[in-house]
Amino acid sequence: MVKYINRIVGKDAIRLNKMMTSFIEHESIVTTRKHAKRVVERFDQIVNTAKRQGVTPDAYRVYQKTLNDLPNSVKKIQEILLPRYQSRNGGYARMLRLEPRLGDNAPQAVVEMVDGNKEYKFWMAARVVARLRQQGLPVDSKTKAQVQQVTQGSPERADKFEEAVKEMTERFYPVPEKIQGSGPLPKKAGSGGKGYKHCPPPKML
Incomplete structure (x- = not known):
């Protein structure tokens, strides 16, 4: 993998394109914090490009490098996202930290659109x-x-x-x-009114 300033290529670019397409479709995703930061930065770039250039050829080239499902993604950007963020100058998405992922203990985060349907x-x-x-x-x-x-x-x-x-x-x-922790433990048969099952005393040998 070769990395340049403000440029992601190789497998990371393919992964980012898939995440961006899913993010625009569902308006929130859960991923590692490293990838979450990239999604936030790239989404700001997409919205700002759409504000400045709309669906011009230059803007379409930006979409083509970033998104997989172009027709549906561009349609949602133009019809839903642009009116939503017309009065906002930046910060169209936020990242919220989550607990580490089970297994490899990788730090996770959820990325969501500001003022979206799934905050x-x-x-x-x-x-x-x-x-x-x-x-x-x-x-x-x-x-x-x-x-x-x-x-x-x-x-x-x-x-x-x-x-x-x-x-x-x-x-x-x-x-x-039925809310956990909202009341005493339920009584069980043979518990003598206590919140645990009655156990007979051990036999003495």
């Missing part, structure tokens, strides 16, 4: 709030800060967040009693 941080914050509400617990200061960050002080984003909390409640916590 990882947005939905995870909604899930935490849904669990706390079902448990009857107050929302801690750290979670409040995350909610403020994902809603950005916008009433529309706040309404969308409440809808996400309801969806997370219905999907993961429909019955408060």
